[in-house]
Amino acid sequence: MNISAREKNTWIEFTITAVVSLYYFYSSYRLSGWTQIVSYDMGVLVWNVIVLSVVASIILFVLFSLENPEQKDERDLAIESRGNALGYYSLTLLCCILIGTIMLSEGILSIGETATLTAQASSINSAVAMHFLMAALMISALFKQATQLFFYRRG
Amino acid sequence: MAKNKIENKIRQLRFDNGQMTQSDLASKVKVTRQTILSLEAGRYSPSLELAFRIARTFQVPLEEVFQYPSN
Numbered sequence: 606m607n608i609s610a611r612e613k614n615t616w617i618e619f620t621i622t623a624v625v626s627l628y629y630f631y632s633s634y635r636l637s638g639w640t641q642i643v644s645y646d647m648g649v650l651v652w653n654v655i656v657l658s659v660v661a662s663i664i665l666f667v668l669f670s671l672e673n674p675e676q677k678d679e680r681d682l683a684i685e686s687r688g689n690a691l692g693y694y695s696l697t698l699l700c701c702i703l704i705g706t707i708m709l710s711e712g713i714l715s716i717g718e719t720a721t722l723t724a725q726a727s728s729i730n731s732a733v734a735m736h737f738l739m740a741a742l743m744i745s746a747l748f749k750q751a752t753q754l755f756f757y758r759r760g
Numbered sequence: 761m762a763k764n765k766i767e768n769k770i771r772q773l774r775f776d777n778g779q780m781t782q783s784d785l786a787s788k789v790k791v792t793r794q795t796i797l798s799l800e801a802g803r804y805s806p807s808l809e810l811a812f813r814i815a816r817t818f819q820v821p822l823e824e825v826f827q828y829p830s831n
Contacts, residue, residue: 678790678791680792
């Protein structure tokens with residue numbers, strides 16, 4: 606397979622992001638479901654996610670990037686900027702979906718009614734919002750890396 | 761990168777210049793071999809600077825390497 610060092614690095618980043626995302630969501634669901642957060646368990650989980658990311662990065666980069674990394678050229682930068690743009694659009698879209706869902710669930714957009722946004726009354730609690738934002742971050746990162754891989758493979 | 765309208769004779773010029781490999785050309789114009797491969801396949805349009813560097817490497821005018829057909 607004809608693959609540059611940059612593309613190889615992108616594959617590694619994509620794999621790490623996918624594995625860490627799966628680990629985070631599987632573990633957080635097993636801990637307490639997605640509607641509540643137990644602070645101590647969540648702290649341990651976040652710590653594990655950080656350690657897993659660092660260890661996985663070191664192992665994969667050592668295994669697959671032994672040769673000298675090439676300098677980024679203009680095509681690498683063009684592909685990187687396309688990936689960044691798509692990652693940014695997906696992050697923006699997911700954040701807008703979260704804001705819209707909160708506003709709709711609170712009836713803020715209803716005309717002629719009075720609605721108050723409070724932490725206690727919200728049907729989307731802070732735990733769900735936090736997990737949704739984590740998902741948005743991870744999905745946008747995956748989108749970015751998948752876009753870059755698409756353009757690298759396309760030529 | 762979508763197939764673009766800019767055509768080039770890089771492959772032919774490489775062979776006319778002592779069967780220069782893609783890697784040799786890539787190192788002379790300071791890009792990766794994959795970029796040369798994409799250029800030859802017509803999937804990537806180079807920047808003006810890279811286009812001039814390629815033309816200078818082959819010691820030919822720019823329009824001899826890159827063409828932009830009118831239709």
